[in-house]
Amino acid sequence: MPPRDKLTNSGQERRGLLGASPGQSVGPGAGVRSRVDVPAATERAEHLEDGAKRPVGRRLSARAWYVIGSGAILPIILVAAWQLTTSLGIFSVSQVPSPEMVWLAGIDLAKRGLLGQYVAISTQRVLIGFVVGAGLGLGFGALVGLSRASDIFFAPTLGAIRAVPSLAWVPLLILWLKIGEESKITLIVIGAFFPVYTTVATALRHVDRQLVEAGRAFGLKGVKLFALVQLPAVIPSVVSGLRLALAQAWLFLVAAELIASSMGIGFLLIDSQSNGRVDRIFLAIILLAILGKLTDAIVGVFERWANRKWA
Template sequence: MSSSVTQPKIDTAVSTASDSSNHIKPKIILIVKGITLPVVLLLLCEILVKNGVIEPYLLPAPSSLWQSFIELSEGELWQHIWTSTWRVFLGFFIGSGLALIFALLVGLNKQAEAFLEPTFSAIKSIPSLAWIPLLLLWLGIDESSKITLIAIGAFFPTYTNTVAAIQGVDRKLIEVAQVYRLKYLRQIREIILPAASPGILTGLRNSLSLAWMFMIAAELIAATQGIGYLLSDGRETSRPDIVIIAIILLALLGKITDSLMKYLEQYLLRWRDVVK
């Protein structure tokens, strides 16, 4: 009797371990595929620089970048990273927060759309660099001008995607809500916003990516700290190693924050797996 009870438990454990192994292997293969191209490019750069095909003052060997990174990290590198990061997140929260408010107003109200949409469409077409002289005149070179520029960059992806998502909600869902005589605010909370949430979260994710781009534009023009300042300082002092390290840091920070937003999106939209 004991043997017959133990056997199913062993089979279950083996099956669970096998399933876990089957899930891990594709992830490892995916990671290997993802890092293949960067590794090949690094090796190619190392070979070309070491053999004199490319001059070190134009493109330093990847092996020499580590020493430059150590030197920077012993100085104010972490302060630069922290400064840029909090600027991005503050500008992102301000810009995307305002975007959600206006997008809800425009998406749910035809009169508001008639008044606001033409203006927002025109402002959206203005390049980021065109804002910088005006913001410097109005707000000076302090943090307010940088945060405002980042907020402008974060505003429009969230606004555009949210309006499109709300207006794209299936009318049949709203008709069903009206049949059950749900109040308007309850329709918004329980029908419209859940149905539009994939588009809204996509807009927020795009806004965060664009916030990093606008941060660089702000820090390249007027800043004494930040990753954008490192880029500018590396150019002015003819230090391509500093420029490349700053670019790598931007790529890593952008990837990390985008991955965090992706996981948040998957968590908030986990109900879709239940529906399926």
């Protein structure tokens, strides 16, 4: 009987809403009473939840100094252990230099004006490559994700290009673009392109059809539909794609600079290897770690903002 069905349906809904079903008894009175309470109770509960968002900041794990302090514990331990092993002479200095030696190597390079130059040129290459690659990735990802025709047309080719190992491009790029900025930046563009392209195309294919249909039903189409419904729906995935792309950009930067360059952190690595300057190798690795983490943190802040705003 439909009326009975309705009774059970509403019972299930109540259970879903409240996590318990106080009014499951068959008695009509009981059923009605709890049903009356439900909407008001949930509305109230949601208000409370909303209002309670601020005081949550008091929790220890949400405090900035605690998060930063706890995150710094392990690096401090690692540096201490490093110092200990070198001062105990467990490894020879030519294999593992002491933290002090690495620090001094950094000071030395800075005094010659090379440290700032290397960091600046590498960061510049990464940023240009990242912006161009991510932009292209967004464009092609949107095209392939939204249009079946361009999916059929582009996806196989792009998939094949993606399958080419990054280093395989190097000889060709050097031949075509010479050992200048263009060849390195192009390699980084390739590296940053694919994470964004893949995540955007996939995410756009899985945008809630019902939302898109609702958008269409209210007269949205084409660019407007994309800007108002589809793009906001995929922003969280886009941002995580950007994060991956940034990591890839640093990876490809080092690949490019290791092979052909006259400055930059990758050059510092390869140059120090041929000179036997282990302290500088350590310095370069630490610089890469810090720079990578720093740029990633910036995208992370953006990601958190985007998730709050769009998810």
